Amino acid sequence: MKVTKIKLGLDDVNAFVNAATECDFDIDVNYNRVIIDAKSILGVLGLDLGRVLTVTCHGESQKFDNFLQQYAVA
Incomplete structure (x- = not known):
């Protein structure tokens, strides 16, 4: 499991969801208590994009x- 802040x-x-869809493992995007499937464009669009998001990959x-x-923050 790998965690990246973006x-x-x-x-x-759109590019993020397309890249996530190419993976054959689960990818979650979250901030605070909200957890969204990274392969769901509606879910990702529903997030507050003004915040730093945490991406958790359950595969490599x-x-x-x-x-x-490209989107990582320090």
Whole structure:
């Protein structure tokens, strides 16, 4: 399980969901107590994109990890 903190803009949501959909394992996005499936575009759009989001990957994909690094926050 790998955890990454990211910040998405409205324009980035479609690319993020598409990248998550290519993975064959579960990916969760959360902040506070809200947990959303990263493969759900409506779920991700329903998040407060002004916040730093936590992405939890329940598997490994180097391609998805590289994608996440574009949006990672320190």
